[in-house]
Amino acid sequence: MTAQRVLVTAGTGTVGQHVVRELRDDVEVRVGTRRPQSVREAGDSDSDSDEHVVEFDFARPETWGAALDGVDATFLVRPPGVEQRQVTAFVDAASRVRVDHVVYLSTLGADKNVLIPHHRIESHIQQSAVRSTFLRASFFTQNLHEVHGQDVVEHDEIFVPAGSGETSFVDARDVAAVAAVVLTDDRHDKQAYDLTGPEALRYDEVAAVFTDVLDRQITYADPSIPAFVRRMLSRDLPLSYVLLMVGIYSTARFGFAGRVTDDVERLLGRPPRTVRDYVEDYRDRFEPARTPAAAHSPER
Numbered sequence: 001m002t003a004q005r006v007l008v009t010a011g012t013g014t015v016g017q018h019v020v021r022e023l024r025d026d027v028e029v030r031v032g033t034r035r036p037q038s039v040r041e042a043g044d045s046d047s048d049s050d051e052h053v054v055e056f057d058f059a060r061p062e063t064w065g066a067a068l069d070g071v072d073a074t075f076l077v078r079p080p081g082v083e084q085r086q087v088t089a090f091v092d093a094a095s096r097v098r099v100d101h102v103v104y105l106s107t108l109g110a111d112k113n114v115l116i117p118h119h120r121i122e123s124h125i126q127q128s129a130v131r132s133t134f135l136r137a138s139f140f141t142q143n144l145h146e147v148h149g150q151d152v153v154e155h156d157e158i159f160v161p162a163g164s165g166e167t168s169f170v171d172a173r174d175v176a177a178v179a180a181v182v183l184t185d186d187r188h189d190k191q192a193y194d195l196t197g198p199e200a201l202r203y204d205e206v207a208a209v210f211t212d213v214l215d216r217q218i219t220y221a222d223p224s225i226p227a228f229v230r231r232m233l234s235r236d237l238p239l240s241y242v243l244l245m246v247g248i249y250s251t252a253r254f255g256f257a258g259r260v261t262d263d264v265e266r267l268l269g270r271p272p273r274t275v276r277d278y279v280e281d282y283r284d285r286f287e288p289a290r291t292p293a294a295a296h297s298p299e300r
């Protein structure tokens with residue numbers, strides 16, 4: 001069955017906002033958000049389609065029924081901080097109301113790493129009655145402005161503790177484009193795709209791309225873990241989030257984040273975006289005149 005009506009959870013998020021854009025010409029899209037009023041008021045000048053903003057909160061099951069009503073498929077995202085059991089309870093609810101297909105945004109390596117919530121959520125989905133597709137994404141290039149843009153803007157540096165490890169950065173817009181393909185085509189049931197960019201880069205190579213595109217010197221600071229933790233905590237980021245980042249960058253440091261696949265190209269029929277494409281497209285996020293608040297604007 002080809003989906004006619006799709007609920008995009010975290011529909012305002014890094015990937016979800018682009019899934020909404022990708023889908024809106026082909027299907028009826030429901031944008032799931034905890035703050036429907038402000039999202040409606042903000043509007044989207046690109047949209048003249050039959051698109052509905054609906055209240056949806058993993059922590060408030062009373063919002064699920066209306067959000068799922070009549071839905072054939074859902075793009076499922078576990079936002080940071082949302083508990084695993086809330087996501088699995090939502091999968092059960094979707095299955096009960098006969099949602100046909102769940103496309104779950106997971107992470108590279110989730111099949112092998114039994115310790116992470118993505119692994120357990122994938123297992124739960126597999127055991128449910130819904131058809132499923134897993135998108136196991138590498139590190140989003142968009143982290144470079146959403147999380148680390150302030151370092152580029154204020155200090156002309158990339159400040160992550162990844163040593164000389166490589167990362168196969170994937171552009172969130174490409175993850176979204178793949179999501180749109182698999183949501184609107186029946187042939188991806190029980191499939192899992194490993195989504196990476198076209199190459200793996202060290203952070204000094206990333207800094208060189210920034211230097212070239214922005215036409216000013218950007219360096220890779222390669223901080224120690226304590227120095228990284230100190231700077232992130234000075235920005236009032238929660239300790240749990242900072243430690244999660246330390247884990248992610250340690251994975252890169254030890255050489256486990258550089259695997260490159262051709263899944264994006266096979267599914268989209270074109271090569272994935274490069275880090276250079278990303279810096280060119282998001283150049284204004286890294287201009288020194290921008291305030292940190294502007295660098296984190298919701299339209300990403």
Ligand SMILES: NC(=O)c1ccc[n+]([C@@H]2O[C@H](COP(=O)([O-])OP(=O)(O)OC[C@H]3O[C@@H](n4cnc5c(N)ncnc54)[C@H](OP(=O)(O)O)[C@@H]3O)[C@@H](O)[C@H]2O)c1
Nearest residue numbers: 010012013014015033034057058078079107137138139140
């Ligand atoms: N970052 C990476 O490099 C990377 C790589 C691979 C996989 N992933 C995975 O990708 C997922 C995150 O995707 P993303 O970056 O696109 O998400 P995101 O931008 O972090 O999404 C956050 C959105 O989720 C919504 N949200 C927050 N709490 C919610 C709740 N209780 N109920 C419903 N919605 C809620 C918020 O929207 P509203 O305020 O509008 O409700 C917010 O905009 C994570 O599971 C992560 O592990 C990330």
